[in-house]
Amino acid sequence: xxxxxxxxxxxxxxxxxxxxxxxxxxxxxxxxxxxxxxxxxxxxxxxxxxxxxxxxxxxxxxxxxxxxxxxxxxxxxxxxxxxxxxxxxxxxxxxxxxxxxxxxxxxxxxxxxxxxxxxxxxxxxxxxxxxxxxxxxxxxxxxxxxxxxxxxxxxxxxxxxxxxxxxxxxxxxxxxxxxxxxxxxxxxxxxxxxxxxxxxxxxxxxxxxxxxxxxxxxxxxxxxxxxxxxxxxxxxxxxxxxxxxxxxxxxxxxxxxxxxxxxxxxxxxxxxxxxxxxxxxxxxxxxxxxxxxxxxxxxxxxxxxxxxxxxxxxxxxxxxxxxxxxxxxxxxxxxxxxxxxxxxxxxxxxxxxxxxxxxxxxxxxxxxxxxxxxxxxx
Amino acid sequence: xxxxxxxxxxxxxxxxxxxxxxxxxxxxxxxxxxxxxxxxxxxxxxxxxxxxxxxxxxxxxxxxxxxxxxxxxxxxxxxxxxxxxxxxxxxxxxxxxxxxxxxxxxxxxxxxxxxxxxxxxxxxxxxxxxxxxxxxxxxxxxxxxxxxxxxxxxxxxxxxxxxxxxxxxxxxxxxxxxxxxxxxxxxxxxxxxxxxxxxxxxxxxxxxxxxxxxxxxxxxxxxxxxxxxxxxxxxxxxxxxxxxxxxxxxxxxxxxxxxxxxxxxxxxxxxxxxxxxxxxxxxxxxxxxxxxxxxxxxxxxxxxxxxxxxxxxxxxxxxxxxxxxxxxxxxxxxxxxxxxxxxxxxxxxxxxxxxxxxxxxxxxxxxxxxxxxxxxxx
Numbered sequence: 090x091x092x093x094x095x096x097x098x099x100x101x102x103x104x105x106x107x108x109x110x111x112x113x114x115x116x117x118x119x120x121x122x123x124x125x126x127x128x129x130x131x132x133x134x135x136x137x138x139x140x141x142x143x144x145x146x147x148x149x150x151x152x153x154x155x156x157x158x159x160x161x162x163x164x165x166x167x168x169x170x171x172x173x174x175x176x177x178x179x180x181x182x183x184x185x186x187x188x189x190x191x192x193x194x195x196x197x198x199x200x201x202x203x204x205x206x207x208x209x210x211x212x213x214x215x216x217x218x219x220x221x222x223x224x225x226x227x228x229x230x231x232x233x234x235x236x237x238x239x240x241x242x243x244x245x246x247x248x249x250x251x252x253x254x255x256x257x258x259x260x261x262x263x264x265x266x267x268x269x270x271x272x273x274x275x276x277x278x279x280x281x282x283x284x285x286x287x288x289x290x291x292x293x294x295x296x297x298x299x300x301x302x303x304x305x306x307x308x309x310x311x312x313x314x315x316x317x318x319x320x321x322x323x324x325x326x327x328x329x330x331x332x333x334x335x336x337x338x339x340x341x342x343x344x345x346x347x348x349x350x351x352x353x354x355x356x357x358x359x360x361x362x363x364x365x366x367x368x369x370x371x372x373x374x375x376x377x378x379x380x381x382x383x384x385x386x387x388x389x390x391x392x393x394x395x396x397x398x399x400x401x402x403x404x405x406x407x408x409x410x411x412x413x414x415x416x417x418x419x420x421x422x423x424x425x426x427x428x429x430x431x432x433x434x435x436x437x438x439x440x441x442x443x444x445x446x447x448x449x450x451x452x453x454x455x456x457x458x459x460x461x462x463x464x465x466x467x
Numbered sequence: 468x469x470x471x472x473x474x475x476x477x478x479x480x481x482x483x484x485x486x487x488x489x490x491x492x493x494x495x496x497x498x499x500x501x502x503x504x505x506x507x508x509x510x511x512x513x514x515x516x517x518x519x520x521x522x523x524x525x526x527x528x529x530x531x532x533x534x535x536x537x538x539x540x541x542x543x544x545x546x547x548x549x550x551x552x553x554x555x556x557x558x559x560x561x562x563x564x565x566x567x568x569x570x571x572x573x574x575x576x577x578x579x580x581x582x583x584x585x586x587x588x589x590x591x592x593x594x595x596x597x598x599x600x601x602x603x604x605x606x607x608x609x610x611x612x613x614x615x616x617x618x619x620x621x622x623x624x625x626x627x628x629x630x631x632x633x634x635x636x637x638x639x640x641x642x643x644x645x646x647x648x649x650x651x652x653x654x655x656x657x658x659x660x661x662x663x664x665x666x667x668x669x670x671x672x673x674x675x676x677x678x679x680x681x682x683x684x685x686x687x688x689x690x691x692x693x694x695x696x697x698x699x700x701x702x703x704x705x706x707x708x709x710x711x712x713x714x715x716x717x718x719x720x721x722x723x724x725x726x727x728x729x730x731x732x733x734x735x736x737x738x739x740x741x742x743x744x745x746x747x748x749x750x751x752x753x754x755x756x757x758x759x760x761x762x763x764x765x766x767x768x769x770x771x772x773x774x775x776x777x778x779x780x781x782x783x784x785x786x787x788x789x790x791x792x793x794x795x796x797x798x799x800x801x802x803x804x805x806x807x808x809x810x811x812x813x814x815x816x817x818x819x820x821x822x823x824x825x826x827x828x829x830x831x832x833x834x835x836x837x838x839x840x841x842x843x844x845x
Contacts, residue, residue, distance in 0.1 A: 090567075134699075143548070143595060144521045150550040150596035153717075153836025156701035157598075157708065163720045165699035166837070167556060168548050170521070172528040178545060182560050189468075189566030217521060218528035220535075321512075321543035323534035330535065339531075342541045458531025459544070 090188045093312040094305055094465065096125055097427035102301035102415030103270040110142060110202040113302035115158050117198060121304050129162035133192020136167050136183040138175035138199040139419035144214045145206050155198070172218035173366060175199065176303065176422025177319075177452035177461035183307055184319045193309050199423030200302040211298050215418070218455040220327035230366065231295060233328060233456040235287035238369035240334050242289060244384065249289050251387035253280035255368035256293045258393045259406050263413025265440040270299055270415030274395070294368040299415035303423040305430070314433045317353070317447075318464040320346035326458040335384075339460035340377035340451060347449070347462040355379045358403045359445040360432055362425035364453035364460075365410040374451055375405070378462075399442060403449075407432060407440045422452035426463050433467040468566045471690040472683055472843065474503055475805035480679035480793030481648040488520060488580040491680035493536050495576060499682050507540035511570020514545050514561035516553035516577040517797035522592045523584050533576070550596035551744060553577065554681065554800025555697075555830035555839035561685055562697045571687050577801030578680040589676050593796070596833035598705035608744065609673060611706060611834040613665035616747035618712050620667060622762065627667050629765035631658035633746035634671045636771045637784050641791025643818040648677055648793030652773070672746040677793035681801035683808070692811045695731070695825075696842040698724035704836040713762075717838035718755035718829060725827070725840040733757045736781045737823040738810055740803035742831035742838075743788040752829055753783070756840075777820060781827075785810060785818045800830035804841050811845040 098120045100113050108116075122128065135155055142148040152166035159166075167186075169178040176199030183197045203211050216224050219233065238252060257277055263269035280293040307316070322342030325331055331338075348355060355378060363378070365371035372386035380403065381389045393401050408414045408428035411421055429448035431437040445467070452461045476498045478491050486494075500506065513533055520526035530544035537544075545564075547556040554577030561575045581589050594602050597611065616630065635655055641647035658671040685694070700720030703709055709716075726733060733756060741756070743749035750764035758781065759767045771779050786792045786806035789799055807826035809815045828841045 140527065144525065144527065147522065147591070147595040147602070148599070149518065149522065149548060150704065150833050150836055152549050153596075153701050153704035153833065154598070156836070157703050157705065161701075161703050161708070163700050163702065163716065165559075166701050167560065167699065169560075170527060170546050170548055171530050181543075182545065182547075182563070185560070185563040185567040185569070188568065189563040191563070213525070217525040218531075220532070221526070224525070321545065322541050323531050323539075323544050324541065325535050325539050326528065326531035327535070330539070338541065455528050455531060458528055458534070 090190060090309060092184050092187050092316040093308050094314045094316065094430045095308045095312050096121055096306045097430045099268050099303040099424055099427055100301050101268050102299050102417055104204045105300040108300065110200060111158065113300065114155060114198060114200055117302040117304040118158055121196065121306055125306060129159040132164055132194055132196050134165040134186055135196045135198065136179040138169050138179035138422060139201060140170055140172055140175045141201060141203065141214050141418065144217055145210060171459050172454035173418045174422055174452040174454035174459050174461050175419040177463060178321065180423060180426060180463060181319050181321055181461060184316055187307060187309055195307050197305045197307060197423055198302060199420035201417035201419040202300050203298045203417060204300050208298060223327060231287040231290055234367040234369050235290045236328065237334050237373060238289050241369060245387060247387040249281060250277055251391060252294055252368040253277045254390050254393060255365060255371045256280050256412055259365060259410035259412040261395045261398060262407045262440055263409025266409045266414060269409040269413050270297060271413045290367055296366045296411035296416040299417040301415060301417035301420045303420045303427050305423055305427055313467055314430050315466045317351035317466045318347040320350060321459065321461050322346060323459045324457050328456060335373060337373055337377040337457040339457050340374055343460040343462040344378045347464050351464040353447055358447050358449045360404045360407065360442050360448045362406055362408060362428050362450040364451055365406060365412050366416060378451065404442045407437060407442060422461060425450035425452055429465045433465055468568060468687060470562050470565050470694040471686050472692045472694060472808045473686045473690050474499055474684045475808045477646050477681040477802055477805055478679050479646050480677050480795055482582045483678040486678065488578060489536065491678065492533060492576060492578055495680040495682040496536055499574065499684055503684060507537040510542055510572055510574050512543040512564055513574045513576065514557040516547050516557035516800060517579060518548055518550055518553045519579060519581065519592050519796065522595055523588060549837050550832040551796045552800055552830040552832035552837050552839050553797040555841060556699065558801060558804060558841060559697045559699055559839060562694055565685060565687055573685050575683040575685060575801055576680060577798035579795035579797040580678050581676045581795060582678050586676060601705060609665040609668055612745040612747050613668045614706065615712050615751060616667050619747060623765060625765040627659060628655055629769060630672055630746040631655045632768050632771060633743060633749045634658050634790055637743060637788035637790040639773045639776060640785050640818055641787025644787045644792060647787040647791050648675055649791045668745055674744045674789035674794040677795040679793060679795035679798045681798045681805050683801055683805055691845055692808050693844045695729035695844045696725040698728060699839050700724060701837045702835050706834060713751060715751055715755040715835040717835050718752055721838040721840040722756045725842050729842040731825055736825050736827045738782045738785065738820050738826045740784055740786060740806050740828040742829055743784060743790050744794060756829065782820045785815060785820060800839060803828035803830055807843045811843055
């Protein structure tokens with residue numbers, strides 16, 4: 090059974106003080122149904138990724154809440170949680186549902202509402218996805234990725250500038266995406282002159298706290314964009330259990346599964362959306378995917394040139410990535426796949442990659458405890 | 468593609484002060500792998516249902532934690548949350564995964580650790596699955612079900628004794644289940660003489676706060692017990708939006724879907740495991756499933772006789788139900804299906820229903836916002 094993407098919608102990502110979780114879902118559902126002349130009853134099921142509404146807002150059983158938004162159509166509504174990969178895991182469950190032959194059209198939602206809470210509350214809530222002992226020892230996600238960055242810079246002789254290049258590129262792409270949270274271009278010196286969050290990561294090395302919702306309509310009826318694979322793999326949660334802090338095994342494993350399943354090699358990928366929760370994450374993911382060799386991503390990415398943004402192939406994070414587009418954690422995985430859909434449908438506006446035929450989205454949970462790789466083909 | 472159950476294991480349910488969430492998962496995984504001569508690498512994926520570890524214990528991304536328990540096999544591990552139906556939703560995702568043709572054997576886990584927290588904390592955390600306004604107004608789950616019970620008793624002229632009959636029957640079955648939290652038989656007067664929790668519900672009308680884990684091995688290879696259907700449906704979350712407080716639409720919808728899918732009628736079901744978080748819930752579920760007509764379950768259940776426990780057909784809640792077996796919320800849906808498996812495999816010991824061929828498990832989220840119905844056939 091082949092699965093296709095019919096449509097995609099994303100709310101603006103950002104600090105949306107005037108919108109609730111329900112408002113964000115309602116906007117996404119309404120636009121997708123209206124633009125496709127569908128009513129809720131035309132859907133076979135809804136799959137939703139959300140990480141934090143339980144921890145931050147005592148808000149569980151989102152399934153029934155979404156059913157109310159869908160005028161009590163009574164559909165199966167299935168919530169998944171896998172930290173920052175919740176959205177892509179919802180997509181995984183949705184693809185399996187359709188492949189099992191139980192329906193024609195499903196809606197996949199990713200949603201998060203983070204800015205109604207203090208950044209301390211959000212940082213602590215996000216740290217729920219660290220291992221217990223590391224969490225109790227006071228580690229946070231910026232701290233976890235700073236450890237990886239320290240080792241990376243030292244081992245390969247890179248500098249903070251190599252990290253900064255990632256932020257500069259992602260802000261460049263974000264400047265072309267009207268739905269992005271941050272739309273200003275930045276320079277390497279902007280990054281280097283910004284405040285430290287966790288040495289060697291500066292504030293411009295970190296993705297922001299964001300609100301937003303993203304939605305995909307999946308279907309078994311042929312459209313221009315096929316879902317060629319969606320694979321999930323795990324790694325140890327504890328950094329202390331990893332053989333090598335610089336290899337994201339879950340990323341490598343999920344990519345291997347997905348590439349095999351889709352029957353393509355990493356060299357055939359035209360564009361990537363990868364999980365850049367921190368600049369170091371983007372470099373490590375590129376290496377773990379096999380786009381670059383070990384220790385080479387820093388040099389490879391230094392070749393990105395804002396004046397020839399499409400020259401470096403594969404093109405990476407045209408959405409602006411988590412860094413510039415924003416990172417409403419449960420929404421990110423769906424947004425990444427949505428960006429590939431826009432690109433492969435020739436609907437990506439000023440950031441359109443011409444002639445792109447195969448795209449790969451990679452969504453990480455936590456510090457690499459789980460990864461989802463999805464491959465779309467035109 | 469047909470799906471079968473290969474094995475089932477349940478930890479003791481109860482107040483397991485000496486066991487952590489990890490211990491409970493470890494015990495379940497170890498026994499199932501060992502008894503079936505499997506290693507973690509023989510599994511294609513793991514699906515886990517858990518409601519509260521995020522809210523109560525800042526413990527998210529259970530997927531990577533389970534991967535550590537599985538010796539870092541790197542498998543896809545997928546967490547679902549649908550309040551007290553989290554376990555059955557994990558089962559639903561697992562069945563779809565296998566039906567999509569991606570593997571041969573998967574493990575489904577349901578797990579919850581509740582007794583490390585005060586009952587106030589647990590009650591508040593559970594209330595996360597109520598609608599926002601009802602939650603803010605101070606409604607709790609005993610309160611929500613007490614509202615339904617009030618209406619039920621008044622509308623049909625029933626008394627608290629009709630509710631008590633359910634608790635008495637479930638404790639009778641629990642006395643025969645070595646894994647049950649409460650193993651003492653009780654009488655109607657025990658129930659009536661117990662303290663009020665929320666009028667008209669007394670303490671013996673309520674399922675307890677519990678720890679426990681349940682695990683199923685599913686396979687595409689033929690075994691004696693087939694998964695004939697697993698269907699999910701939703702209803703409004705808010706009680707105030709329901710047309711009739713006494714009709715659980717999600718239960719009726721999920722049952723209709725599952726019965727159609729399995730090609731059986733409710734009259735052909737030999738045994739049921741239904742969601743008796745409160746005694747009133749069991750009566751309303753029996754009516755919403757179509758086992759009894761509207762307003763008839765109170766009378767029907769009054770015929771249960773401890774001296775002829777197998778006489779009333781279909782036989783209901785031989786595990787002891789949530790009431791007596793215990794209700795570790797994320798585990799319950801898996802345990803219900805596991806009990807059907809034991810019965811259909813002739814492994815249910817003193818509570819064995821002889822000749823049972825078709826079983827139905829019904830797992831409710833919250834006050835009926837979502838329901839999962841699974842049908843197993845020998």
